[in-house]
Amino acid sequence: MEFSNSVKLARTDTGLEYFDVKSPLCQAKIFLQGAQITEFIPTGKNDLMWVSADEDYQEGKSVRGGIPICWPWFGVHDNADWPAHGFARKIVWRAEQVTETSDAVRISLSLPMMQVDRQFWPHESKLEVEFILGEQLEVRLTNTNLGQTPFSLTQALHTYFPTSDIKNTTVDGLQGAKYIEFGEGPFEQSDKVGFARETDMVYTQAAPVQCIHTPEGVIEVGRENSTSCVLWNPWIEKSKRLSNFQNEEYLGMLCLEAANVLEDTVTVEPGQSHTLVTTVCWR
Numbered sequence: 652m653e654f655s656n657s658v659k660l661a662r663t664d665t666g667l668e669y670f671d672v673k674s675p676l677c678q679a680k681i682f683l684q685g686a687q688i689t690e691f692i693p694t695g696k697n698d699l700m701w702v703s704a705d706e707d708y709q710e711g712k713s714v715r716g717g718i719p720i721c722w723p724w725f726g727v728h729d730n731a732d733w734p735a736h737g738f739a740r741k742i743v744w745r746a747e748q749v750t751e752t753s754d755a756v757r758i759s760l761s762l763p764m765m766q767v768d769r770q771f772w773p774h775e776s777k778l779e780v781e782f783i784l785g786e787q788l789e790v791r792l793t794n795t796n797l798g799q800t801p802f803s804l805t806q807a808l809h810t811y812f813p814t815s816d817i818k819n820t821t822v823d824g825l826q827g828a829k830y831i832e833f834g835e836g837p838f839e840q841s842d843k844v845g846f847a848r849e850t851d852m853v854y855t856q857a858a859p860v861q862c863i864h865t866p867e868g869v870i871e872v873g874r875e876n877s878t879s880c881v882l883w884n885p886w887i888e889k890s891k892r893l894s895n896f897q898n899e900e901y902l903g904m905l906c907l908e909a910a911n912v913l914e915d916t917v918t919v920e921p922g923q924s925h926t927l928v929t930t931v932c933w934r
């Protein structure tokens with residue numbers, strides 16, 4: 652099915668549907684399952700999204716790479732039986748709108764609330780995501796409260812970035828932020844972050860832009876309506892335990908996730924909306 656000159660709907664061999672975008676400005680893939688973007692290649696540049704070579708694109712499983720949407724909780728829930736990172740990343744979202752102008756293709760999707768188990772999310776609400784695909788990628792995740800009482804949630808746009816060598820990769824722009832690491836802290840980030848071991852840091856009071864310095868160039872990651880972010884690399888031992896992840900792949904990826912977690916938890920009042928935004932580009 653074709654939506655505009657540059658956008659058509661395609662399907663993997665395993666049956667998962669995705670928007671296949673090939674515009675003058677970029678190439679992208681966005682799966683309806685999880686509303687998950689897995690490829691974003693600005694014309695003439697490298698892909699900004701990393702996906703595991705072991706990924707097998709199965710129904711009901713979040714793709715290991717791109718940008719899984721973690722909602723309406725980030726990480727492990729207090730009730731340990733509930734799914735890690737919420738459930739939105741496993742549900743098939745509804746395609747809402749595709750538009751194309753000379754500076755971007757815009758694709759929006761919404762989470763069908765009919766599919767949501769009310770024990771996990773008993774609130775009257777709307778969740779929409781818009782992808783703005785131009786020379787850079789912008790992702791806008793909007794929660795709207797349609798009920799009579801406020802609700803609170805944590806969330807993240809869990810972006811996987813590529814690098815050819817994690818040991819020669821650093822993240823700049825977190826200096827001065829506070830972080831929690833493996834449940835300990837808060838500590839203060841004093842310098843650029845390098846990678847020599849498992850990294851799983853939740854930052855608060857983080858500046859709105861970070862730069863990832865990789866051997867291939869500098870990736871700029873921006874956030875709006877978010878003062879928290881998560882930096883993750885599983886390193887050797889955890890790599891062996893992860894699904895759809897090769898043992899050595901930790902050497903070629905990292906996650907820097909635009910979040911609303913810890914003291915940055917979002918409360919949405921009745922009739923109000925909150926939009927978490929991340930922008931990603933080669934600098």
Ligand SMILES: O=P(O)(O)OC[C@H]1O[C@@H](O)[C@H](O)[C@@H](O)[C@@H]1O
Pocket residue numbers: 726735736809851852881883893894906908
């Ligand atoms: O394997 P999952 O559920 O996609 O999670 C991947 C990682 O996601 C990160 O955001 C967490 O900080 C890690 O602790 C976690 O391992």
